[in-house]
Every structure is written in C-alpha cells, then in structure tokens.
Ligand code: FEO
Ligand code: CA
C-alpha cells in the first residue's frame with residue numbers, strides 16, 4: 001500500500017481511536033507540553049536529578065528510551081543523553097570553545113552518554129516513578145572506559161574513553177540495549193579540526209573511538225562498541241530476525257545525502273561479527289562492504305577494520321544511495337516493511353522530509369534484494385514535517401516525532417508547523433496515512449525517544465533541549481518544566497490516557 005498519494009491530514013482534524021473521538025491539536029508556540037484530549041503526562045525525571053547516593057545524576061538532553069521489562073509494575077529504562085549545552089551546564093555559550101576550562105569540560109563529559117534507571121509503579125493505573133538509589137541505577141558517560149568488540153585495535157587501543165552523541169538506539173532479543181553515537185565530531189573532531197565544545201584543547205581522544213553503536217547490558221552496565229556495525233553518524237539500530245535466525249540491524253547515517261545500512265550477523269545472539277551492507281535503492285540491492293570482494297574498497301582501504309572505521313566513505317564508494325538524512329527506522333509489525341524516517345533535505349527542495357519504505361524480498365530481513373518507495377511525503381498535504389523518531393503502538397499505528405531545525409522553527413517552510421510535535425498516524429481505515437498532531441513540545445524543544453511500555457498503556461517520552469536557542473545573559477526562551485523564571489530542563493515524561501493501550 002502506498003500512502004504517498006491521497007493523504008490529507010490537515011483536512012481531517014478528528015479521528016476515532018478505539019471508540020474515542022480524538023481531536024488533533026493545533027500547532028503551538030507555547031512554552032508547554034500540550035497533549036491531545038484523553039492523554040495526560042507526569043514528569044518522571046529532570047536533568048541533574050540525583051539517581052543514587054554515589055553521586056550519579058540524570059544526564060542532559062535525554063533522547064532514545066529503551067524499556068526493559070522486569071514485571072508488570074517493574075522495569076529498567078535506558079535513556080540516551082545526546083549532547084551538552086554550555087549555557088545550561090556552566091553558563092557559557094558556543095563562542096570561543098578554545099577558552100573552555102578543564103572543569104567545564106568535565107561537567108559536560110558527565111552530562112552525556114546514558115542512564116540506567118529502575119522504575120516501578122504500585123499497581124496498574126498508578127503512576128510510574130523512578131526508584132532512587134536502586135542498585136541497578138547507574139550512569140555511563142563520556143569518561144566510562146568501553147572496550148571495542150573487535151580483535152584489532154582501533155586507533156591504537158582496544159578500549160575507548162566513554163560514549164557521546166547518543167541519539168537513538170534499539171533493543172536486542174537477548175536483553176541488551178543499543179545506543180548510537182551520532183554527531184561525534186561536534187565533540188571529538190578529526191585530527192587538526194575544531195569541535196563545538198573545545199574538548200580537544202584538554203583531552204587527546206581519537207575521533208575513531210566514536211561514531212559506533214554501543215551495546216549495553218542493562219543489568220550490569222557492561223558496555224562494548226560494536227565495530228562490525230561500522231562507523232558513521234549512527235542515528236538508531238533496529239533489530240529484525242532473518243528467516244534463517246540470524247540477527248539483522250537496520251541503521252541510518254543521519255546526515256544530508258548519506259545512506260541506510262544493514263548488518264547481518266553471523267549469529268542469532270551476537271552482533272560482534274557479520275557483514276555490513278549499504279542500500280542501493282536504484283538496483284534494490286544491499287551491497288556488502290567487503291574489502292576482499294570489492295575492487296574499489298580494496299584499492300582505498302588497507303584492511304577490513306579500515307573499511308569499518310570509514311564506513312560512510314566505503315558506503316558511498318560501494319554505491320550506496322544518498323538519502324535525506326535517514327534517522328530512525330522501525331519495522332511495521334503488520335506488514336514487516338522497514339520504515340525509515342528521512343528528516344529533510346532543504347537543498348533538494350524537500351524541507352519536510354518523508355517516510356521511506358523498504359520491502360525486503362520474500363519479507364526476509366536477511367534478503368539481499370528489496371523494493372523501496374516513498375511511503376508518506378512530509379508537507380502540508382500529509383501534515384507531517386521533519387520525521388525523526390518512530391514508534392509503532394500495539395495496534396499497528398505509527399507515532400512520529402518531528403525535528404524541525406532549531407533556528408528555522410516557525411519560519412519559512414515551517415511557519416505553519418509551530419513548535420516540534422508528535423504525530424499519530426493510523427495505518428488502516430479511512431484515515432490511513434494521515435498525520436494527527438497529538439503532542440506539542442515546549443519552545444525550542446524536540447520530542448524524542450517515544451517508547452511504549454510492553455502493555456502499551458504508557459508512553460515514555462523525552463523532551464529534549466527546551467529553550468536551546470537562548471543566549472548567555474539574555475532572557476531564557478523556555479522555562480519548561482518548572483515555569484516561573486527557572487532554567488529549562490530536558491526531562492522524561494510518562495504519558496497515559498484513555499485511548500492508549
Ligand atoms: Fe540526533 Fe539524528 O537526531
Ligand atoms: Ca534523532
């Protein structure tokens with residue numbers, strides 16, 4: 001089914017969801033987390049909240065959330081902390097990163113990475129709360145030693161210092177969480193280059209140690225960097241099972257005109273060895289990034305490890321199709337289609353992006369051939385703009401969060417869209433493919449990491465970077481969630497309501 005034509009969300013502003021008449025929200029410019037009628041939220045945790053008596057605190061700019069079930073009223077959340085904000089963390093701006101002190105950088109290093117957080121509720125229908133000082137609560141940050149799951153050294157070492165740029169992620173059926181390192185050069189630049197944060201003036205860390213997928217055991221906090229999955233601006237890592245049982249991971253390289261990749265593991269329960277492929281949409285083929293069998297790769301790279309370290313360059317050399325910032329990927333639970341959020345491409349005249357669909361040959365995630373099509377085009381017609389994170393609910397409807405470029409919010413092509421938001425997209429019935437706005441973010445915030453509880457009744461959601469365009473010494477643009485004159489605080493909220501679950 002192609003939903004690209006005939007979608008006209010803005011004309012139908014009301015929808016029937018399992019017997020409930022739900023009215024779509026209007027675009028908003030308010031400094032509030034607005035939810036469609038029938039939904040309510042409560043704040044689970046804010047940036048800088050102590051999570052244990054060892055001095056660990058909840059990090060900054062929460063993004064991807066993984067829900068690891070322990071029981072009907074008990075779970076562990078993994079939450080990514082994508083990037084630091086100098087103003088919030090130590091009152092600086094982005095000018096003159098070379099003047100940063102070591103102490104300021106240490107604050108930033110502790111604010112990124114991820115958090116493991118025990119959550120519980122008293123009973124069904126009662127609110128989820130985090131458990132302070134639970135033994136499972138812990139931080140993994142930019143100072144935590146993390147080994148490479150690879151026999152050869154990476155830039156001279158078997159272990160990296162920390163993780164950063166943790167954007168979206170995924171889960172495996174063997175109980176681990178995948179956390180993806182995205183915009184690492186903002187923090188750790190290539191040799192001779194400058195970062196946005198100035199860490200390179202105090203720390204000697206090779207950029208080759210970042211830009212990987214990190215696998216975390218939520219029970220022990222043990223982490224490793226999965227070299228076999230390649231190095232680029234990893235957005236997310238979405239598991240699927242091949243028909244022969246092998247583990248498959250779909251991944252987008254979130255940069256304008258970059259590619260989509262998949263990794264087919266040699267095994268069903270490990271991601272340490274296997275083959276990385278890049279998608280060529282013209283031929284409908286997954287092209288293996290194998291140095292031995294590809295003359296161009298053999299000419300350019302000395303070893304297979306080199307290919308993986310420079311997977312972006314290898315992917316383009318091998319014929320990967322460039323896309324409009326491929327971000328989150330989810331598998332449609334009904335059709336098995338691979339749905340890819342392509343955020344936007346201003347230069348190509350696609351400021352609203354699209355949802356791209358890949359149908360693997362014979363519905364097999366392990367296939368090396370596929371067909372692809374634009375599934376839902378962003379724009380006024382569909383009501384969707386700049387899709388970033390995706391989540392399917394238990395009824396097969398798709399939830400999409402938007403990532404309108406911060407400085408362009410409310411301007412030009414985005415004038416009609418207001419603050420960033422979350423859309424509900426039914427995939428069957430008369431409204432199939434239409435985007436209904438069910439949440440509006442506070443000013444300059446992005447809603448990220450939507451994650452349903454296993455019973456589908458709770459949606460954990462990150463509210464990232466409220467007020468991110470604020471300037472030092474001037475009035476703050478957002479005071480969410482505390483209000484008044486308070487500093488804005490990225491936070492995770494729990495959403496429940498009569499038509500969820
Ligand atoms: Fe961190 Fe691609 O969004
Ligand atoms: Ca993202």
Ligand code: CA
Nearest residue numbers: 328389390391
């Ligand atoms: Ca997702």
Ligand code: CA
Nearest residue numbers: 327343388403
């Ligand atoms: Ca994004």
